[in-house]
Amino acid sequence: MLPTRTLGTTGPRVSALGLGCMGMSALYGAADRAESIATVHAALDAGVTLLDTGDFYGMGHNELLINEALRTAPAAARERALTSVKFGALRTVEGGFGGVDGRPAAIRNFLAYSLQRLGTDHVDIYRLARLDPDVPVEETVGALAELVEAGHIRHIGLSEVGADTLRRAAAVAPIADLQIEYSLISRGIEEKILPTARELGIGITAYGVLSRGLISGHFARDRELAPGDFRGASPRFQGANLDRNLDLVDRLRAVAEAKGVTVAQTAIAWVLAQGPRHGADIVPLVGARTRERLTEALGAVDVPLDAADLAAIEAAVPAGAAAGARYAEGQMALLDSER
Numbered sequence: 001m002l003p004t005r006t007l008g009t010t011g012p013r014v015s016a017l018g019l020g021c022m023g024m025s026a027l028y029g030a031a032d033r034a035e036s037i038a039t040v041h042a043a044l045d046a047g048v049t050l051l052d053t054g055d056f057y058g059m060g061h062n063e064l065l066i067n068e069a070l071r072t073a074p075a076a077a078r079e080r081a082l083t084s085v086k087f088g089a090l091r092t093v094e095g096g097f098g099g100v101d102g103r104p105a106a107i108r109n110f111l112a113y114s115l116q117r118l119g120t121d122h123v124d125i126y127r128l129a130r131l132d133p134d135v136p137v138e139e140t141v142g143a144l145a146e147l148v149e150a151g152h153i154r155h156i157g158l159s160e161v162g163a164d165t166l167r168r169a170a171a172v173a174p175i176a177d178l179q180i181e182y183s184l185i186s187r188g189i190e191e192k193i194l195p196t197a198r199e200l201g202i203g204i205t206a207y208g209v210l211s212r213g214l215i216s217g218h219f220a221r222d223r224e225l226a227p228g229d230f231r232g233a234s235p236r237f238q239g240a241n242l243d244r245n246l247d248l249v250d251r252l253r254a255v256a257e258a259k260g261v262t263v264a265q266t267a268i269a270w271v272l273a274q275g276p277r278h279g280a281d282i283v284p285l286v287g288a289r290t291r292e293r294l295t296e297a298l299g300a301v302d303v304p305l306d307a308a309d310l311a312a313i314e315a316a317v318p319a320g321a322a323a324g325a326r327y328a329e330g331q332m333a334l335l336d337s338e339r
C-alpha cells in the first residue's frame with residue numbers, strides 16, 4: 001500500500017499521491033470512460049485515498065464519473081476514499097469559462113448539486129477554485145466553516161491563492177490544504193507561498209507535477225491536440241517554447257535513465273521529496289487517465305532521491321528554466337497566487 005501524509009496540521013491523513021480526475025472529463029482531449037473508471041478502481045486498490053475533482057470539470061461529468069467509480073468499487077476501498085472538490089468556476093453553454101462565484105449563497109447551491117452528483121452526504125475537502133475578486137475571502141471561508149459545522153463538508157481547502165489570502169483565510173477557520181501548481185518547472189510557490197503555508201500549518205496538494213504531460217517523457221513535439229485541449233492555448237506548449245521545454249525533458253531523461261526510472265517518475269518523485277525539504281507535507285495529484293499511466297506514476301513513491309540525485313535533477317532543469325507562463329494571459333489574471 002502507498003505511504004500516507006497528513007495535510008497540514010488540521011487536515012486528513014491521505015495517500016502520499018492523490019488521483020486528479022480532471023483529465024477524465026475535460027481539457028486533455030477525449031478520455032475513455034470505462035478505462036477512467038478502471039483507473040480510479042486501480043488507484044483505490046493500490047492505496048490511493050484522495051480523489052480530486054471540480055464541479056466544473058465537464059460540468060458535472062467528472063463528479064458523476066467518480067460517483068460511478070465509487071459505487072462500483074469494493075466497499076472497503078470506497079470507505080477509505082476522500083473527495084476533494086473545487087467549486088466556483090462558472091461555465092458557459094459553449095463550454096467556456098464565465099468567471100468565479102465565491103458568494104455564500106452560491107456555495108451552498110454548488111455543494112447541494114455536488115453532493116447529489118457524487119451520491120454522498122459530505123465532501124471531505126471543499127475549495128473555491130479561484131479567488132472571487134468581488135467577495136472577501138473571509139466571507140467565503142466563513143460560509144465554508146458553517147458547512148463544516150453542519151457536517152456537509154469535513155475540511156476547507158483553497159486553490160491558487162497567494163500568501164496574504166492564505167493568512168486572511170486561516171484567521172477565519174482552519175484550512176487543510178492549498179491546491180496549487182508545483183513542479184520542477186513551476187516553482188513560483190517556493191519563495192513566499194510555501195513558507196507561509198508551512199507557518200500556518202496548511203498542507204499542499206500539488207497539481208501539474210508533470211506540467212500537464214509536458215515533462216512526463218511522453219509528450220511528443222508533433223502531437224496533435226484535439227480542439228479545446230488546454231495545451232493548445234498554453235504558452236509552454238507553443239512553438240519555440242515547446243522546443244525549449246522538451247530540451248529540458250531530454251536533460252531530465254538522462255538523469256532518469258541513469259537511475260533506471262522513467263522521466264515521469266523522476267518528476268513526481270522530485271515533488272514528493274520537496275515536502276520533507278520544506279518541513280511540510282506535499283501531496284502530488286497525478287492526472288493519470290489510464291491504468292498504465294497510473295502504474296507508472298505510483299512507481300514514483302519507490303524512487304528515493306538523495307542529495308546527489310536532487311542536485312543532478314536541478315542541474316538538468318534549473319528553477320526558472322521553462323519557457324512560457326504556466327497559463328495563458330486571461331487565466332493568469334485570475335490567479336491570486338501570481339499577484
Ligand SMILES: NC(=O)c1ccc[n+]([C@@H]2O[C@H](COP(=O)([O-])OP(=O)(O)OC[C@H]3O[C@@H](n4cnc5c(N)ncnc54)[C@H](OP(=O)(O)O)[C@@H]3O)[C@@H](O)[C@H]2O)c1
Nearest residue numbers: 020021022052207208209210211212213216287288296297
Ligand atoms: N486547482 C487547480 O487550479 C487545478 C488545475 C489543474 C488541475 N488540477 C487538479 O490536479 C490534477 C492533476 O493535474 P494535471 O492533470 O494537470 O496534472 P499532470 O499530472 O501534470 O498532467 C496529467 C497529464 O500528464 C500525462 N501523463 C503522462 N504520463 C503520465 C503518468 N505517468 N501519470 C499521469 N499522467 C501522465 C497525461 O496525459 P495523457 O493521458 O494524454 O497521457 C495526463 O493527462 C487534475 O486532475 C485536477 O484534479 C487542479
